[in-house]
Amino acid sequence: MSALMYTCHIINNAFLIIFILMPLNFLNYDGGDILNIYGYSTVALLIASLLLCALNKENLKTWIISAILSLVSLVVVMPLVFFYLFFGIPPK
Numbered sequence: 001m002s003a004l005m006y007t008c009h010i011i012n013n014a015f016l017i018i019f020i021l022m023p024l025n026f027l028n029y030d031g032g033d034i035l036n037i038y039g040y041s042t043v044a045l046l047i048a049s050l051l052l053c054a055l056n057k058e059n060l061k062t063w064i065i066s067a068i069l070s071l072v073s074l075v076v077v078m079p080l081v082f083f084y085l086f087f088g089i090p091p092k
Contacts, residue, residue: 002062005049009069012041016081035082039074046070 019034049070053063 002059002066005045005052005062005066008045009066009073012038012045013073013077015041016077020081020085034085035078038081039078042070042073042078046074 016034016038019037046067049063049066053060053067056063
């Protein structure tokens with residue numbers, strides 16, 4: 001279960017990088033859709049980590065690390081991506 005949670009974190013951040021580097025037709029070029037997808041998936045991972053932290057005391061350290069990774073994604077990565085997308089990419 002812990003390997004699955006870490007895999008979800010890796011996939012979440014990999015999709016963020018893919019969505020930033022490769023513009024797709026269904027994404028808004030301003031980056032709002034990218035931030036929504038990333039934010040919702042990070043919040044879902046945070047809720048899952050906190051629930052597993054409360055329910056599964058055997059792997060408490062693993063779930064705390066997972067919750068910290070989600071919080072770092074919300075507090076550090078999302079603002080950096082926001083400023084990169086809205087102020088860092090020069091217009092074409």
